[in-house]
Amino acid sequence: MPPGPPQPDPPISRTGVIGVLAILIAAVSVCVSLLVPRLSEPGPMLGEEPSIRVRVARSAPTLTIEASRWVLASSSGDDLTALTAPVRVSVQDGGLLLAGPEGGGAAFPPGATVRVRCAWLEDLRIGDAMLPGSLSLSPVVREGGEGAINAVARVPIETYIAGVIAAELYSHWPEETFKVQAVAARSFAMAQMERRRSRAFDVENTQLDQVFRGRATLERSLAATEATRGVVLTHSGSVMHAYYSSTCGGRPAGAGETWPDHTNRSPPPLRARERAHFCDHSPVYRWEVERETGIVREQLRHWARSRNDPLREVGRPISIEPSLVNTAGRPAQFTITDDRGGSFTITAENLRIALNAQPPGLRVGSGSVRSGDLGVAIRGDRTVIAGRGFGHGVGMCQFCAEAMGLQGHAWRKMLGHFYPGARLERVYR
Numbered sequence: 001m002p003p004g005p006p007q008p009d010p011p012i013s014r015t016g017v018i019g020v021l022a023i024l025i026a027a028v029s030v031c032v033s034l035l036v037p038r039l040s041e042p043g044p045m046l047g048e049e050p051s052i053r054v055r056v057a058r059s060a061p062t063l064t065i066e067a068s069r070w071v072l073a074s075s076s077g078d079d080l081t082a083l084t085a086p087v088r089v090s091v092q093d094g095g096l097l098l099a100g101p102e103g104g105g106a107a108f109p110p111g112a113t114v115r116v117r118c119a120w121l122e123d124l125r126i127g128d129a130m131l132p133g134s135l136s137l138s139p140v141v142r143e144g145g146e147g148a149i150n151a152v153a154r155v156p157i158e159t160y161i162a163g164v165i166a167a168e169l170y171s172h173w174p175e176e177t178f179k180v181q182a183v184a185a186r187s188f189a190m191a192q193m194e195r196r197r198s199r200a201f202d203v204e205n206t207q208l209d210q211v212f213r214g215r216a217t218l219e220r221s222l223a224a225t226e227a228t229r230g231v232v233l234t235h236s237g238s239v240m241h242a243y244y245s246s247t248c249g250g251r252p253a254g255a256g257e258t259w260p261d262h263t264n265r266s267p268p269p270l271r272a273r274e275r276a277h278f279c280d281h282s283p284v285y286r287w288e289v290e291r292e293t294g295i296v297r298e299q300l301r302h303w304a305r306s307r308n309d310p311l312r313e314v315g316r317p318i319s320i321e322p323s324l325v326n327t328a329g330r331p332a333q334f335t336i337t338d339d340r341g342g343s344f345t346i347t348a349e350n351l352r353i354a355l356n357a358q359p360p361g362l363r364v365g366s367g368s369v370r371s372g373d374l375g376v377a378i379r380g381d382r383t384v385i386a387g388r389g390f391g392h393g394v395g396m397c398q399f400c401a402e403a404m405g406l407q408g409h410a411w412r413k414m415l416g417h418f419y420p421g422a423r424l425e426r427v428y429r
């Protein structure tokens, strides 16, 4: 989700003649570089809209499921049990216990997954999230041995996409920006469905994958989803992990350098390249945070210990400098030199994560390191970290897409700008 206060005014509406000319010139230069992907229409063999499995609760000690009246619960092969809503779910002796408000309930065997749905085929609700379809509840064991619950909602993917884009964008942003976000989110979701086929869920409902807070009611979100129904970005016949982030800061990242371990998720449209950018109105276009140098050392060590990385031995940093820069001029890798003469390398994305680590018992200080496109100045006890943009910087930039939408760019053109060389295909009716 984009950070900071909304930016409600279209730039062109509060810009003088010179500013308008500058925007027009910029727009023309962008148009020249845009390759509009061709949209393949559905063939006769295309199937129905799939459902996606969204993990909506992870190791929750208890859960409350609300519905209009009755909830139906069943385990594999068992008869349906009807329970009055709201239903409280807890774990007892390794099995799930579902209890209604009036004392009625059902206990399931240890380890058994329980499927629940509303008796009237209406939405279930967990917290504020309206969840269509059904919910699978599984008992799990938390660290320390306590029982907890995982909940996975099975949601028609178009309903899921409308929910994601409502959570990812400001509601007043342009319609075309919502359409770009819909195609990127759908592509990412379908690529994760393919990758996680053998797992118990396809996506998390958080920024680990995409933010989803249940069924959307925002008209713009529903309309953008419908206008792009079934459309995804593909490359070499595969649906792409169409990554996106809040603010590229002017220098996009490539998937390959950002996540070197995920080489199968870095096709040519996700490579770094110089491109025109429009996100300088983002509240985190540029940022700066300050840390104690000793805290930086502890953060690096803390991050490294959990990964068994050589940085776990790092001394007091003397310098942190880019040692690899991508074709857009963005640092991809840093070298850290310490006061013992040690030298360590770390990817820019991991440096961002490490510099936000919270070692137990230490006060890190305010402000987060928002991207790996950063510069570090170490001055004795104080370390100043100044950076550009927010997020990993791969693929679509949400604040760039907002500005391009306001300038009148159509969604297909914008997708060509953010994912050059990708194809647009409609993969279901």
Ligand SMILES: [Zn+2]
Residues within 6 Å of the ligand: 247, 248, 249, 250, 277, 278, 279, 397, 398, 399, 400
């Ligand atoms: Zn941008």
